[in-house]
Amino acid sequence: MSLLDTELALKRGAFVLNVRMRAPLDRIGIVFGPSGAGKSLLLAAIAGLARVDRARIVFAERALDSVPTHQRGIGVMFQEARLFPHFNVEQNLDYAARRAPHARMGVREAARRFDIEDLLARPVRNLSGGERNRVALARALLSAPDLLLLDEPFAALDGIRRQGFLSVLREIHEHFSLPMLVVTHQIDDAASLGGWMLAMANGCIVAQGDLAQTVLTPAFQALLDPRDIGAALPAAALRTARSAHAGAWVRADHVLLAAAQPQGLSARNIWPAEITNLARERGDGVLVSVSTQAGPLLARVTQAAVDELALAPGRSVWAIVKAHSL
Amino acid sequence: MPSEGELQILAVSLRVAGWAVAWSLPPAIAVAYALSRAWPGKSLLDTLVHLPLALPPVLVGFLLLLTFGRRGPIGAWLDQSLHVHLAFTTAGAALATAVMAFPLMVRAIRLSFEAADQRLLEAAAVLRAGPWDRFLTVALPLAAPGVLAGAVTAFAAGLGEFGAVITFASNVPGETQTLPLAIYAALQAPQGEVEALRLAGFSFAFAIAGLAAAEALQRWSRRRLDA
Numbered sequence: 075m076s077l078l079d080t081e082l083a084l085k086r087g088a089f090v091l092n093v094r095m096r097a098p099l100d101r102i103g104i105v106f107g108p109s110g111a112g113k114s115l116l117l118a119a120i121a122g123l124a125r126v127d128r129a130r131i132v133f134a135e136r137a138l139d140s141v142p143t144h145q146r147g148i149g150v151m152f153q154e155a156r157l158f159p160h161f162n163v164e165q166n167l168d169y170a171a172r173r174a175p176h177a178r179m180g181v182r183e184a185a186r187r188f189d190i191e192d193l194l195a196r197p198v199r200n201l202s203g204g205e206r207n208r209v210a211l212a213r214a215l216l217s218a219p220d221l222l223l224l225d226e227p228f229a230a231l232d233g234i235r236r237q238g239f240l241s242v243l244r245e246i247h248e249h250f251s252l253p254m255l256v257v258t259h260q261i262d263d264a265a266s267l268g269g270w271m272l273a274m275a276n277g278c279i280v281a282q283g284d285l286a287q288t289v290l291t292p293a294f295q296a297l298l299d300p301r302d303i304g305a306a307l308p309a310a311a312l313r314t315a316r317s318a319h320a321g322a323w324v325r326a327d328h329v330l331l332a333a334a335q336p337q338g339l340s341a342r343n344i345w346p347a348e349i350t351n352l353a354r355e356r357g358d359g360v361l362v363s364v365s366t367q368a369g370p371l372l373a374r375v376t377q378a379a380v381d382e383l384a385l386a387p388g389r390s391v392w393a394i395v396k397a398h399s400l
Numbered sequence: 401m402p403s404e405g406e407l408q409i410l411a412v413s414l415r416v417a418g419w420a421v422a423w424s425l426p427p428a429i430a431v432a433y434a435l436s437r438a439w440p441g442k443s444l445l446d447t448l449v450h451l452p453l454a455l456p457p458v459l460v461g462f463l464l465l466l467t468f469g470r471r472g473p474i475g476a477w478l479d480q481s482l483h484v485h486l487a488f489t490t491a492g493a494a495l496a497t498a499v500m501a502f503p504l505m506v507r508a509i510r511l512s513f514e515a516a517d518q519r520l521l522e523a524a525a526v527l528r529a530g531p532w533d534r535f536l537t538v539a540l541p542l543a544a545p546g547v548l549a550g551a552v553t554a555f556a557a558g559l560g561e562f563g564a565v566i567t568f569a570s571n572v573p574g575e576t577q578t579l580p581l582a583i584y585a586a587l588q589a590p591q592g593e594v595e596a597l598r599l600a601g602f603s604f605a606f607a608i609a610g611l612a613a614a615e616a617l618q619r620w621s622r623r624r625l626d627a
Contacts, residue, residue, distance in 0.1 A: 123522050143525040144533075156523035160541045169537070173528040217527045 076100055076134050076253040078221070082119050083128040091115050091277040097270050099221065099253035102244070102320075104264045104285065106257075107274035107297060113257040114153070116274065117223045120255070121148045133221055134253075147175075149219030153226045155210035157198040163209055164194040170217035177218065178250060184212040188242070203230040207239065215246065224256045228263065240266050240319060261298060261323050265289075265306040268320025273297055286321070290363075290370060301327060303361065304372055311368035313342035314400040326361060328399035329373035332392040333383045342397040347371070349389045352380065360385075366393050402602070405573075410602060412490065413578040416565070417558035419494035420501055421551050428505040428554075429547060433535070435506065436513035452564075453503045461567025464496055468568070486568075493569035493576040497561045501554035508553055512546020512621075513539065545621025549614050556610030560603070579603050 076099040084091045091112045097103045105113045118124040120131060122143035129139040138146050157166050167181045185191045188208040193201065201209065207230060214222060224243070228236045240263060247254050255272075258264055264271070264285070271288040273281040281293040286306045288294055295303055304325040314322055336344060347364035354360055360380050362373045371393055375385070385391070402410060435446055452460050468475040468486045478484040486492035516539055524534045540547070562580040569576040571585055583599045586592035 121526055123525070142530075143522075144528050144530050147528075148526065150523075150526040152519070152523065154519070156519055158520060158523070158538065160544075169524075169529075170527045173533075175528075213527070219526075 076221070077132075078103070078120075078253070078255070079130075079132040080120060081128070081130040082116070082126055084115070084119060084124060084126040086115065089115075089277060091119070093274075093277070093279050095272055095279050095282055097255070097272060097282070099255065099270065100251075101269035102247050102267045103253075103255040103270045103272060104258065104267060105255060105272045105274060106259065106261070106264050107280075108259060111274040112277040113259075113274055114225050115277075117150065117225050117255065117257060121150050121223055122146055123150075147220040149214040149217055149222045151210050151214045151222065151224045151227050153229055155206040157201075157206060157209060157213070159198060161198070162194070163190065163196050163198060163201070166198060166209060166213050167194075167216055170213045170215075174216060174218040178215065181216065184216055188212045204235050207231060211242070211246075215250075215252075219252070221253045221255070224254060226257050226259070228258075236263075243267065244320060261289075261302050261304075265321050265323035266319035268306075268308070286369060290372075300355075301325070303374070304328070305370055307369050307371070312395075312400060313397050322400040324371060324395055324400065326372040326374035328395060329371055330394040331362060331364070331373050331375060331379075331383065331385065332394060335392055336394060339394065340396075341394045343368070343393075343395040345393050347391050347393040349385060349387050349391060351387060352385065364391065364393055371395075402598075406598065406602070408574050409577060409579060409582045409599065412493075412574065412576070413559050413606075415490060416493045416497055416576070416578050417555045419491065420497035420558045420561075421505075421555045423494065424498040424502050424505055424554065425547070425551055428502060428550065429509055429540070432506045432509035432550075433513055433539070435510050449506050450503050452500050457500060457561070457563025458567050460499060461496055461564035461569075464492075464499065464564065464568040468492070468495065488570045488572055488576065490569075490575055493565045493578065496564040496568040497558040500561050500564050501558045504557055505550040505554040508550030509543060509547050512543040512549075515546075516542040545617055549617045549621075552610055552614045552617060556607060556614070559606050559610070579606075 078097045078099055080093065080095050082091060082093045089112065093116055105116060107113055115124055119126050119129065131138040158169065161169065164181065167184060171181050185194055188211060190205065190208050190212060193205060207227065211227065228239050231239055244267065246252055256267055269285055271282060271285040272279055273288065273294050275297055281288050281291050286308065289306050302325060304323055306321050307324050308321045309319055312322055345366040345368055347366040349362055349364050351363040352360055358376050359374050360377055362375055362385060364371050364373060373393065431445065431449055435442060465487060466472050470476065470479055470485065470487060475486060478486065486495055520538055521534050524538045529537060560580055565576065565578060566581055571577050571581045577585065579599055579602060583596050586596040586599060
């Protein structure tokens with residue numbers, strides 16, 4: 075049972091971190107929140123890298139709070155790769171492998187898996203951002219941690235590289251059954267990794283639970299930029315333009331509602347839906363909650379559309395999402 | 401070309417400075433590492449380490465004589481149990497030089513411990529490296545250029561130590577007579593200026609070589625760690 079059960083309190087100047095969390099990490103745990111919420115500090119405290127005023131950290135029924143960092147069995151992939159500059163790539167990987175209590179894979183195998191075989195002899199200062207990232211992840215895995223914490227590991231990546239890295243993370247999670255806690259402030263990354271959501275703001279956990287459900291709570295939606303408000307749908311229910319992830323974030327701005335079954339549309343996701351709620355926003359917007367066979371969705375429409383389509387709770391409509399908006 | 405007597409002086413100088421660096425390097429690394437971290441009592445240690453810089457070298461030599469001389473508490477013990485004599489020997493000259501060069505060495509090494517990225521030590525910790533492991537495999541290698549620079553600076557300074565050496569170890573040709581002591585002796589002798597000037601030339605050569613080495617090490621370190 076890979077339950078992470080934690081209570082932490084610490085102060086850094088005026089900032090106070092006060093966290094109580096229970097995350098069953100048989101699924102990927104996501105620590106989500108705006109910058110300055112204390113996400114990195116939370117990770118550092120769990121790993122034993124931050125001085126805490128009060129802590130109870132239990133992972134997989136092992137109490138870790140008085141265990142020194144190097145004996146916690148917690149690996150960390152930092153935002154900056156933190157490769158050792160006095161070693162080359164291979165020596166960086168060896169450093170981890172030699173200290174691992176058991177070998178999950180060899181240095182060569184890791185290099186092959188992360189496509190860094192050609193870099194092994196290189197000094198780390200000659201690596202690109204993406205290469206550093208892969209070396210850092212390979213190094214973290216080679217130390218065979220019981221739990222891997224990842225602090226915005228894809229911050230330095232964009233576009234296709236980011237997508238690729240997210241797939242690699244999911245693959246590792248599944249292949250090695252490795253419990254992971256991933257920090258991100260990007261809702262799309264959170265949705266595509268899926269799993270267990272821990273939402274943070276101002277040093278506290280404001281919402282936690284199954285990702286698809288937690289993201290619909292008002293406490294969670296309040297963390298989002300208005301343009302990002304939406305819902306998470308599982309990949310299985312969706313037709314997307316991208317390779318398969320756990321799920322995707324469907325923005326309310328990208329959901330169309332139709333009063334009658336649409337015909338001859340290019341959109342790939344069309345579901346019958348029932349309106350469960352209407353909420354007026356500031357300005358002209360109305361957020362319409364609907365339930366579909368794919369899961370609950372939010373659609374943002376204008377007041378004029380509400381009037382014209384006679385949208386009201388209980389009414390049956392059709393929800394439409396373009397594959398390329400995901 | 402140096403004469404036989406001059407060769408002896410150069411040999412004693414190199415031996416004294418070499419031993420001085422060899423003895424003081426390990427404690428200097430330990431003290432520098434301690435001073436690079438925060439702990440209570442740190443400023444007291446800092447003051448103690450820097451004392452030889454502020455005290456007159458003659459006084460340092462005198463204090464050494466009081467403690468390590470044959471009648472001093474440590475000197476007497478060394479004499480009786482190990483039959484080691486420090487006063488008036490090459491080893492004694494090296495000890496006096498080591499004490500005087502110690503603060504210089506600690507300063508250089510401490511700076512490079514402080515400049516080393518703490519985040520790399522954290523990275524090592526989460527890769528299961530314990531405190532000693534982290535020190536030996538990350539902190540020390542990253543500080544290596546500073547350690548080398550500190551050793552070179554201390555060696556160069558050691559070649560020139562005068563007051564503490566002459567007070568504690570006296571001016572014994574072939575035993576404790578280093579370059580500066582020989583220059584002093586030459587100046588005391590009638591018509592010794594020519595000999596003093598020749599010795600001064602060797603001093604210059606050593607000094608310039610030492611400073612060039614320290615500079616080269618510093619450039620190398622910057623290149624190596626500029627990751």
